[in-house]
Amino acid sequence: MELSQSGVNACVGHGLSVIQGDADRDLEAYPNGAFDVVVLSRTLQATRQPRRVLETLVRIGKQAIVSFPNFGFWRIRLGLLWRGHMPISELLNQPWYDTPNIHLCTISDFVALCDEIGVRIERSVTLDRHGRPFSLNPRGSLANLLAEQGVFVLSQGAR
Secondary structure (H helix, E strand, O other): OEOOHHHHHHHHHOOOOOOEOOHHHHHHHOOOOOEEEEEEEOOHHHOOOHHHHHHHHHHHEEEEEEEEEOOOOHHHHHHHHHHOOOOOOOOOOOOOOOOOOOOOOOHHHHHHHHHHHOEEEEEEEEEOOOOOEEOOOOOOHHHHHHOOEEEEEEEEOOO
């Protein structure tokens, strides 16, 4: 599912099946277990209802892969501390007033949300600013401080 027409065109250009739609509205229409894997790549922070989107992802997919920028990353913290402005980086490359990001979260926030709603974290990878993996536990404070991105493989937990 892709929101923008240009994104749909890019997917089709790479031979991928895609439907144009909005994750906040259109995921609800899919039945339980409709997909083996669903992927939400660097989009959760741009959804209006991230909790509901996450719950729906693990409902419609046997597994969900979710990635997002970590707003707890030390460079973001330092940029706010020293300059007093929202930082612009390679990953977050738009000024605050042009970004689609409306729900900023850290890796610790995401892990806490998964725990709260009973989503099982099967695997996680924390990435540096160049996309290289760290071997950091996402439940530890170092991952929250040093990783610029988090990638999580999730499934529906026992309720």
